[in-house]
Amino acid sequence: MFRVLNKVFDTNQRDVQRLIKTVVEPVNALEQETMQVPDLAAAFMDLRRQVQQEGKSLDDVMVPAFALIREAGRRVLGKRHYDVQIVGGAALHQGRIAEMKTGEGKTLVASLALALNALDGKGAHLVTVNDYLARVGAEEMGLLYRTLGLTVGLANRELQPAQKQAAYGCDITYVTNSELGFDYLRDNMAQSREALVLRADHPLHYAIVDEVDSILIDEARTPLIISGAAEKATDQYYVMAKLIKRLKRGEPAEPGVRTEPTGDYTIDEKGKQVHLTEQGIDKIEKLLSISDLYSRENMDRAHMITQAIRAAELYHREKDYIVNAEGEVVIVDEFTGRSMAGRRYGEGLHQAIEAKEGVKIENENQTLATITYQNFFRLYDKFAGMTGTAKTEEKEFLDIYGSDVLVIPTNRPVLRKDGEDLVYRSKMGKYRAAVEEVKVRHVTGQPVLIGTASIQTSEELSALLKEAGIPHSVLNAKYEAQEASIIAQAGRSGTVTIATNMAGRGTDIKLGGDAEFIMGEAIEQNFGLSRFAPEAEAFIKAVSRHDAQAHDLGLKIPGMTEDFIRQAIELQKATDADHVKVKELGGLHIIGTERHESRRIDNQLRGRAGRQGDPGSSRFYVSFEDDLMRLFANDRVVAMMDRLGMDDTQPIEAKMVTGAIEKAQARVEDRNFSIRKNLLEFDNVASKQRDIIYAQRREVLLGQDSEVEESTEGMIADFVDSQLATHLPVDLPHDQWDIDGLKAAMLDAIPQLETFDFDALRGMTPAEAQDALLGATADAFDARKEELSPTMMNSLSRYVLLQVVDQHWKEHLHGMDVLRQGIGLRGYGQRDPFTEYKFEATNMFNDMIDTLKAEVTKFLFRMQFGQTV
Structure with a gap:
């Protein structure tokens, strides 16, 4: 019965079949005809003409466009899009999240939707998680795009503004998520x-986000922030780092055991929070010789102490961050294991960690511009995503981004065998068991990939493998330079590789190794030629196909010798032989040394084996000392092990334990989703305000002179209306109007109104008073334009508007930061913190707008060139 129901409600399968019928089959029908097209660029540009001049939609030209793109891939890359890749391309064009297993060719799939969506001339972005993937994608797929007559750009942080303009002005632009977000800010x-x-007309039109779950789920908890130096003493962090060493960690109150917490502070590991006890507050006040830690003048000290304790107790070297050779604290991405150069923890936490490590403390920063990834990508007219693991997060993609997930079938069946988890009593027990398994498989020559969740774990395992005499490679944030080559060769027989997380590595693990990658690297190093240059590509492909033409193609590359060509051919033969050997050994074996708090990360690790129908296997080793199990799993399982007298050499392999792990992961995922949703709710308040301010700035920067003048006059009129509402309220009799106050306020901003008869307003109705004052102000503005000249007045208006808006927006963001940090305390007064935040943030914004209009008016009427009055 359930199988029948599953078939009825399996909308994924229905959607795939629909795309096969409406897109794949028509594209296949055009294949022979398209193979006869002599000039693919001319044919593709004809589709662009149909879209831009004849008004056809992209859906109208999708089938012939996909047929031409497939043919371009076949001609210049030697890669023909599989039918399932056509399905994936159609899903990406529809703005959906496409889930494709590792090794299914996401790079090639993206080319379909990118090239199609570039036809309307508004630009398409391919967003990656790191510079390496962006560069390789632009170089490799650039051959295909240029064959179709499209331009390709790469936007990275090294480029000058003019170069970036050119990159974003291309039909297709490859860029990292962080660089794109910062460029927007x-x-x-x-x-x-x-x-x-970014483009002035359509800056954010269409994007495909690679590793979409990594960017829009994992990184969504950390907003993008552009900061400027704030005037704050940083040496106090050293003082606090020493002071907290005199405090004692206690245990929180426990119902039925004790009603009060113990010690000077308690730790909430799940929420990564610190709570001072009454005893701790008293001790700190004595140590600092102050009377009230939480008074207004001591708020900064209280904040620094809290961050110092968090740095000491909750953030660990070699796991959450590393200290590089220059003595800088560099954050390690918990999901990818990469170092995040340039990224800093906010709210003084990074400074607290620097003080803890005894390195130089960088100045604290003040927020100048900020946005969350959620709100940033929702600015696109249309965006899609692709990854190997997204279905488990479909609810979040739907709730926040309005995008559903389509699981794309694999081109060949997945043959990987996934073993049940083995659960040990302690970490060391599972590590030794994992090493024993590596020994057994290494003797046979089967390649092994060991996935770890932290640098510390990878180095502990490395030490155990050295002790066992097993040669291996280590990949983590300390060795990122060798990342691509280590991963590319992890499928060779006898290879053992330790990797800290595998999300977004972007390099396939091919059984037997990747001869093409090695040849490409050698060509770049020896001949200074990109591996993606047409002549290099042609040589590498010919060698990989054992084509006799490879010799002649190699000699066309300046400096290439007969000896180099011979070595390349021998390398390919050896790789092919090793591929057969590794398949017979069972393919790549995955060992996970810890269950990650997200099931997706575990699936990403497993997905490295069994690509494109290859054999493979996987198994996770877990202990009850792992963070996930310790914080979230069921204590009854541990008690059961104790009752049975099980020691570290006896693992549990039972459905009950697997169920406990999955429930723990589900609880963590739910908690993280709540954190991200909460962050988004708060950022939505700022987002509406940001939209208003950025729209105003864009109008000032890009608008016609007449539009800027209209905007300026509107702000001046609003200022006048606000002063009338304040000093001449309509619900008060005329004899209670504050004419003197109105006159003082108006003359302070517009000294040119000195001759205006303010006393005459007493005999007028509110409407007449408004008309009179607005008329006089308009005349004064016209006179000001004549005084400066209309051109100069317009330049002055643009300058003043930008300067005043930027200054007040910066101050407003600082105020929002302060409000956000303290708003949680409102909950103790039985008030909803979010409602309070929304109310106060709106009032702050309205006050800022009023102040902004007043200052714009004052500057425009008072500013002189060369001086400010």
Whole structure:
């Protein structure tokens, strides 16, 4: 019965079949005809003409476009899109999240939707998680796009603004998520049109986000922030780092055991929070010789102490961060294991960690511009995503982004065998058991990939493997330079590789190794030629196909010798032989040394084996000392092990334990989703305000002179209306109007109104008073334009608007930061913190707008060139 119901409600399968019928089959029908097209670029540009001049939609031209793109891939890359890849391309065009297993060719799938969506001339972005993937994608797929007559750009942090403008002006642009987000924020801080790097007309039109779960789920808890130096003493962090060493960690109150917490502070590991006890507060006040830690003048000290304790207790070297050779504290991404150069923890936490490590403390920063990834990607007219693991997070994608997940079938069946988890009493017990398994498989020559959750774990395992005499490679944030080559060769027989998380590595593990990768690296190093240059690509492909033409193609590359060509051919033969050997040994074996708090990360590790129908296997080793099990799993399982007298050499392999792990992961995923949703709710308040401010700035930067003048006059009129509402309220009799107050306020902003008869307003109705004062203000503005000249007045208006808006927006963001940090305390007064935040943030914004209008008015009427009055 359930199988029948599953078939009825399996909308994924129905959607795939629909795309096969409406897209794949028509594309296949055009294949022979398309193979006869002599000039693919001319044919593709004809589709662009149909879209831009004849008004056809992208859906109308999707089938012939996909047929041409497939043919371009076949001709210049030697890769023909599989039918399932066509399905994936159609899903990406529809703005959906496409889930594709590792090794299914996501890079090639993206080319379909990117090239199609570039036809309307508004630009398409491929967003990656790191610079390496962006560069390789742009170089490799650039051959295909240029064959179709499209331009390709790569936007990275090394480029100058003019170069970035050119990159974003291309039909297709490859860029990392962080660089794209920061470019958007920087554009909204630009002081001139020339400083904009994103397109002025359609800056965010269409994007495909690679490793979409990593970017939009995992990284969504950390907003993008552009900061400037704030004037705050940093040496106090050293003082606090020493002071907390005199405090004692206690245990929180426990119902039925004790009603009060013990010690000077308690730790909430799940929420990564610190709570001072009354005893601790008293001790700190004595140590600092102050009377009230939480008074207004001591708020900064209280905050620094809390961050110092968090740094000491909750953030660990070699796991959460590393200290590099320059003595800088560098964050390690918990999901990818990569170092995040340039990223810093906020709210003084990074400074607290620097003080703890005894390195130089960088100045605290003040927020100048910020946005969450959720709200940033929702700015796109249309965006899609692709990853190997997304279905488990479909609810979040739907709730936040309005995108569903389509699981794309694999081109060949997955043959990987996934073993049940083995659960040990202690960490060391599971490590030794994992090493024993590596020994057994290494003797046979089967390649092994060991996945770890932290640098510390990878180095502990490395030490055990060295002790056992097993040669191996280590990949973590300390060895990122060798990342691609280590991963590319992890499928060779006898290879053992330790990797700290595998999300977004972007390099396939091919059984027997990747001869093409090695040849490409050698060509770049020896001949200074990109591996993606047409002549290099042609040589590498010919060698991989054992084509006799490879010799002649190699000699066309300047400097390439007969000896190099011979070595390349021998390398390919050896790789092919090793591929057969590794398949016979069972393919790549995956060992997970810990269950991650997200099932997706575990699936990403497993997905490295069994690509494109290859054999493979996987098994996870877990202990009850792991963070996930210790914090979230069921204590009854541990008690059962104790009752049975099981020691570290006896693992549990039972459905009950697997169920406990999955429930623990589900609880953590739910908690993290709540954190992200909560962050988004708060950011939505700022987002609406940000939209208003950025729209105003864009109008000032890009608008016509007449539009800027209209905006300026509107702000001046609003200022006048606000002063009338304040001093001449309509619900008060005329004899209670504050004419003197109105006159003082108006003359302070507009000294040109000195001759205006304010006393005459007493005999007028509110409407007449408004008309009179607005008329006089308009006349004064016209006179000001004549005084400066209309052109100069317009330049002054643009300058003043940008300067005043930027200054007050910066101050407003600081105020929002302060409000956000303290708003949780409202819960103790039985008030909803979010409602309070929304109410106060709205009032702050309205006050800022009023102040902004007043200052714009004052500057426009008072500013002189060369001086400010």
